[in-house]
């Protein structure tokens with residue numbers, strides 16, 4: 001049976017009842033270039049500690065599911081080549097074959113839940129890709145939100161996805177989509193998409209209460225908390241639209257498909273914005289980590 005390997009920090013947090021925030025690792029291996037990926041992963045962990053919670057970055061290393069990485073493990077993962085990207089479908093095979101892989105939102109939710117962690121911060125979730133009506137490219141992250149009881153804090157969905165279709169699928173699956181501090185659903189690098197989020201809560205304690213109520217009602221699945229990028233870090237949607245269109249045309253030209261699509265588009269947008277997309281990405285992930293730690297603290301200090 002799968003043994004979870006807990007980092008020293010996660011073990012200590014369990015012992016002292018310090019709230020824990022899960023972090024994914026695909027953002028490290030497939031979402032950002034080295035060395036910024038490792039720097040950001042560390043900063044994000046520090047942001048969580050500064051808010052009084054403990055970070056647990058999740059990955060599979062040589063067939064073992066790690067809940068929290070030691071600093072040397074994080075550095076090694078950030079530099080490694082050919083690391084598998086693990087979603088729900090891939091997790092068990094990677095462990096069974098002794099492989100190394102980073103976890104997507106879906107796989108991180110599964111691992112966090114097994115470890116008793118209920119709050120998870122990331123950048124953006126996977127969703128319904130543009131053109132999904134012909135490609136059927138819909139991220140397994142959406143199904144996971146419907147079945148695994150973890151609250152995920154993200155900066156909405158990227159404009160490389162079809163945001164209205166993503167919101168429709170989340171509604172069908174019964175996933176609460178909760179915007180923070182505004183009515184509109186955020187669009188990752190841009191604070192606002194033109195689409196309203198179905199729900200809004202501005203207070204971490206209220207988000208924690210909603211998480212608990214869902215469990216009390218016996219409703220499976222988690223919540224998607226959509227936290228807009230800070231205003232000083234955002235890239236206007238009008239600036240990004242032609243860049244995203246170019247990246248998508250390049251992906252089609254090179255026949256990129258399946259799980260390679262998101263990493264390809266991210267890298268291409270990074271090049272086309274001369275790195276500005278990365279600066280914005282860093283700001284929003286750190287912002288999400290801070291909010292996640294506050295929600296985890298509110299959840300931890302609740303009586304249930």
Ligand code: PSU
Nearest residue numbers: 026027031104105123124126139140259
């Ligand atoms: N969006 C980002 N950066 C990322 C990802 C999404 O802005 O790194 C990663 C996340 O790990 C997410 C995954 O769970 O891509 C979704 O991939 P797919 O669409 O293949 O399910």
Ligand code: MN
Nearest residue numbers: 137138139258
């Ligand atoms: Mn996909």
